[in-house]
Structure formats: structure tokens, C-alpha cells
Amino acid sequence: MEIQMKVILISVDNHTLGIQTVATMVAGSGGEPILFYLPSNLRRYPKAIEDGIMQVLRKITGEERSVLIGFHLKELSYSRAVQLVQAVRTEFGNRAILVAGGTYATSMKEELLSDFDHVVVGDGEGIIPIIKSMETCVSVSPMIESPPRMFRYPLYAEAHVLDENGQINRRHTRPLVHPQYKHRQNMEIMLESGCGYACSFCEVATLREMFGSAYRILQSDPVQSINIIREQLGLSPGIEYVYFFDEDFLLKSEEWISTFAAEYASIGLPFFIFATPRSISKGKRKLSALANVGLDTVNVGVQTGSPRIARDLFGRKEDRAEITDVLDVLTSLYRNGRVTSPPMTDWIILNPYEKKEDMSQTIKLMQDMPLPFNAVMHCMNFFRGTPLYKKALAEGVIPPEYRFRFDLHDFLNRVGANEFGLDFTSRSNLEWLKYNTILAGMKGLHTIKGATRYFGSINENDLPKYLETEMSIKEIAELAASFPNPMDECLFPWEQEHAHQQTKGGG
Numbered sequence: 418m419e420i421q422m423k424v425i426l427i428s429v430d431n432h433t434l435g436i437q438t439v440a441t442m443v444a445g446s447g448g449e450p451i452l453f454y455l456p457s458n459l460r461r462y463p464k465a466i467e468d469g470i471m472q473v474l475r476k477i478t479g480e481e482r483s484v485l486i487g488f489h490l491k492e493l494s495y496s497r498a499v500q501l502v503q504a505v506r507t508e509f510g511n512r513a514i515l516v517a518g519g520t521y522a523t524s525m526k527e528e529l530l531s532d533f534d535h536v537v538v539g540d541g542e543g544i545i546p547i548i549k550s551m552e553t554c555v556s557v558s559p560m561i562e563s564p565p566r567m568f569r570y571p572l573y574a575e576a577h578v579l580d581e582n583g584q585i586n587r588r589h590t591r592p593l594v595h596p597q598y599k600h601r602q603n604m605e606i607m608l609e610s611g612c613g614y615a616c617s618f619c620e621v622a623t624l625r626e627m628f629g630s631a632y633r634i635l636q637s638d639p640v641q642s643i644n645i646i647r648e649q650l651g652l653s654p655g656i657e658y659v660y661f662f663d664e665d666f667l668l669k670s671e672e673w674i675s676t677f678a679a680e681y682a683s684i685g686l687p688f689f690i691f692a693t694p695r696s697i698s699k700g701k702r703k704l705s706a707l708a709n710v711g712l713d714t715v716n717v718g719v720q721t722g723s724p725r726i727a728r729d730l731f732g733r734k735e736d737r738a739e740i741t742d743v744l745d746v747l748t749s750l751y752r753n754g755r756v757t758s759p760p761m762t763d764w765i766i767l768n769p770y771e772k773k774e775d776m777s778q779t780i781k782l783m784q785d786m787p788l789p790f791n792a793v794m795h796c797m798n799f800f801r802g803t804p805l806y807k808k809a810l811a812e813g814v815i816p817p818e819y820r821f822r823f824d825l826h827d828f829l830n831r832v833g834a835n836e837f838g839l840d841f842t843s844r845s846n847l848e849w850l851k852y853n854t855i856l857a858g859m860k861g862l863h864t865i866k867g868a869t870r871y872f873g874s875i876n877e878n879d880l881p882k883y884l885e886t887e888m889s890i891k892e893i894a895e896l897a898a899s900f901p902n903p904m905d906e907c908l909f910p911w912e913q914e915h916a917h918q919q920t921k922g923g924g
């Protein structure tokens with residue numbers, strides 16, 4: 418039976434692939450999904466924007482007897498999703514069937530049933546029986562849970578987009594702020610889902626725990642993938658790079674990569690991939706094939722230089738020697754002109770499990786790694802449902818009211834809020850804060866300019882000074898404020914005034 422009813426899919430986030438893959442499933446069943454991309458860095462939409470969104474929804478919904486509205490939920494943006502859920506309930510009452518999906522739905526499941534009519538966990542295909550039940554009036558379980566079983570390509574359709582000026586327009590692309598490419602227009606796509614790692618802080622570990630041996634890494638077809646990329650680029654002139662969002666692009670077989678590279682050669686746009694240290698160690702030939710056709714940046718997670726934290730707390734596979742070797746592979750590609758940007762390395766800071774000694778090992782690792790590389794600092798987040806969240810809650814490292822409230826890069830606001838309730842009259846906690854502040858300052862390019870070695874914003878003369886000096890909390894705060902704030906790059910002008918008000922209000 419073909420789907421007749423209106424299906425509205427909303428992403429309140431910067432990443433949109435979740436609703437795009439669900440849209441493919443709805444379209445595959447004969448439905449016409451209507452997409453909304455409403456990215457923002459604010460906790461709540463300003464009233465005028467909420468009103469604008471509701472106005473468009475009202476127009477689409479018209480006199481329909483019922484309409485399905487699906488939300489792709491993430492923990493950080495949940496407050497915006499709830500804002501819209503409440504507005505939709507007030508406006509449409511029970512005419513709107515509200516469905517929750519996405520990573521936050523996977524973590525929260527039952528808790529969401531007070532706000533949503535259905536929760537889809539795992540495979541987005543769970544939306545289809547809900548739509549059919551609405552059309553046939555045969556009831557279906559409020560919770561639909563199944564492991565992803567096959568790869569789904571995203572649907573690229575014109576969507577209602579909250580744009581860089583705070584206006585809602587119909588268009589194919591949406592604003593994304595990327596740590597490297599800033600506001601440049603991209604095409605985001607995923608050609609494989611799943612990861613070979615199971616880091617304790619990541620939703621992959623939640624899914625692996627939930628589905629056990631049914632968890633799969635799901636792959637696309639390289640030729641079909643290129644056809645989709647070509648089609649989307651044709652529809653959206655102005656795209657400057659392709660952002661592959663696969664958890665680990667190098668997990669694919671050499672045969673897959675070689676077919677893909679042969680086809681991608683005609684696309685001619687630089688591209689960005691994520692990879693893991695282990696897949697890079699094993700995938701040098703794959704990297705070389707990709708470098709031949711436009712590979713620009715490889716983003717690899719290192720997270721910490723402390724073996725205690727990497728292995729025992731995060732459950733990661735690589736050791737220090739493997740990380741250094743991997744950086745050697747990546748920086749050589751850059752130095753030899755095979756790729757256009759230095760590798761991008763991810764690190765986790767503000768981790769309450771780390772001691773000064775762990776952070777010293779991280780700083781030492783960065784000092785020893787081959788150059789140049791970019792360091793991106795992510796503040797520790799305990800995502801609901803992950804093994805690390807459960808451990809930290811059980812051990813009292815995070816309080817029961819802990820919520821992921823600040824952007825991953827928002828070091829200053831997190832420290833200001835003292836998320837972990839630390840007592841900074843204690844010297845060891847002050848040292849923890851000082852080392853984290855130094856690490857925050859090491860964000861950016863690690864390189865040698867002239868005769869000076871730079872560790873992001875810190876030069877080789879200042880680093881030992883900071884490490885050796887005992888600092889007061891005021892001095893640490895001044896040091897933190899002296900480094901560039903990554904959040905300054907994230908907000909669009911329309912968001913800036915509202916962000917200031919929301920921070921002042923402590924929301």
C-alpha cells in the first residue's frame with residue numbers, strides 16, 4: 418500500500434543526514450516527505466523564529482485529518498526540539514502524530530513517550546509501520562526497535578531551511594559551520610554506517626550494547642553513491658567541498674575505494690573524511706587512492722595521550738607508537754603535496770577522570786607527534802545511554818541532574834558553569850583546571866613558523882612557563898580568556914544577540 422499522508426521530518430541540528438535517510442524510506446513507500454532543516458546554536462529558538470516555523474507548518478498541514486511529524490533528536494539540541502513539540506501540540510492537538518528518532522531517542526526511549534506518540538529506535542525504517550497504522554487505523558506499538566539492517570542513501574530534496582540570516586527559505590543546501598571550512602557551502606553525505614571501535618563515550622557503544630551481534634557496519638555501492646553526489650551537485654551550484662560523514666571512511670574494502678576513486682575523479686571537489694588510527698594503519702593504499710582524486714583532510718580521533726584513559730576508560734585500541742606512526746603517514750601525505758590540508762586530530766579535554774599526569778602525557782604526545790597537524794579540542798560530554806555516562810553517574814563523577822547543555826567546543830561556558838561541581842580551593846583541582854586550560858589553548862595548528870614551534874595558540878617559550886607556574890583561579894581564567902574562543906566562529910550574526918541573552922539568563 419502506498420503512503421498517502423503528509424510526513425514532515427524535522428532536524429533542529431546542524432547535521433541533517435538522519436532525516437534524509439528516513440525520507441528515502443518514506444519516498445520508497447510512495448510517500449512525499451517534507452523536510453525541515455532548522456540548525457542553530459541557541460538553546461531555544463527566538464519567538465519570531467518559532468512563529469515563522471509554525472506558520473510554514475500550518476500552511477503545509479492545511480485541513481489534513483492527521484499529519485505525522487518526525488523529529489531527529491540529539492541531546493544537545495533537545496531543548497529546541499521540545500520547544501517545537503510543545504508548539505505543535507498546542508497548535509494541532511492530536512491531529513499531529515509525533516515521532517522521535519535519532520541518537521537521543523535511542524538513549525532515552527521510554528522517557529520520550531510522555532512527549533511523543535512513538536519512538537523509533539535503531540533503524541529509521543520503524544517509521545513505516547507507524548504511517549501505515551495511521552492510514553489503516555490499526556494500532557502499532559508506541560516503541561519500534563530494530564537494528565539497522567541495510568544501508569540507506571540520503572534523499573536530497575528541496576527543504577524548508579532556517580538560513581544564515583535567521584529566515585526560513587526553500588533550498589537544497591543549509592548552513593553548516595565546520596571547524597575547518599567555516600561557512601563554506603558543503604555537501605554532506607554518508608556512504609557507510611557503523612564503526613569498528615566502541616569508544617565508551619560514543620553512541621556506537623550504546624548501539625553495540627543494545628543490539629549485540631545484530632550490530633552491523635552497513636555499506637553502500639560506490640557507483641550508486643557517485644551518481645547521488647553528482648545529482649546533488651547539479652542541483653546545488655556553489656558547493657565547494659564534500660563532507661563524508663562516515664564514522665570511519667577507511668573501513669571500506671580496497672576494491673570499494675578503488676571503484677569509488679575512479680568515479681570520483683570527475684567530480685573534482687576536495688573532500689573531508691573521518692578515520693580511526695587503526696584503519697589508517699591498515700589503509701595506506703586506500704589513502705593513496707583517495708589522495709589521487711581530491712582528498713583534502715583526514716580527521717582522526719586521538720582523544721588523549723594517557724594510556725590509562727585511552728585503553729581503560731575509553732576502550733580504544735591504539736597505543737602511543739601507533740598514533741605517532743599514523744600521524745607520520747598523514748603528515749607525509751601533506752608535506753609531499755598529496756593532500757591539501759594538514760591532518761585534523763580530535764582530543765577530549767575537561768575530562769573529570771583525568772589527573773594532571775594524564776594531561777601531561779597528552780601534552781607530551783602532541784610535542785612528539787610529526788608536524789604539522791591541527792588539533793581540535795572537544796570538551797568531555799557524558800552522552801545519555803553510553804557506557805561512560807552510566808559509569809560516571811554510578812560513581813558520582815557527574816550529578817544526577819547532569820545534562821549535555823553546552824556545545825562540544827564551548828570551553829569557557831563549561832568552566833564558568835563548573836559542570837562537575839569541583840572545589841577549586843583544592844590545589845589538585847586548580848592544577849586540573851590549569852592543565853585543561855593549557856590544552857584548550859593548544860587548539861589550532863601545531864607547526865614551526867620561522868624558528869618557533871607553535872602548539873596551536875601557545876608558543877614553545879610560553880608552554881613551559883604555563884606548565885611550571887602555580888596559578889590562581891583568576892590567572893587561569895585570564896589565560897583561558899586570552900585564547901581564541903572557538904564559539905566565536907560558530908554563531909551567525911542573527912544568533913549572537915540571542916546567545917548573549919540566553920547565557921545571561923543562565924538557560
Ligand code: SF4
Binds near residue numbers: 615616693
Ligand atoms: S572511533 Fe569515533 S565513531 Fe567510532 S566508536 Fe570511537 S568515537 Fe565513535
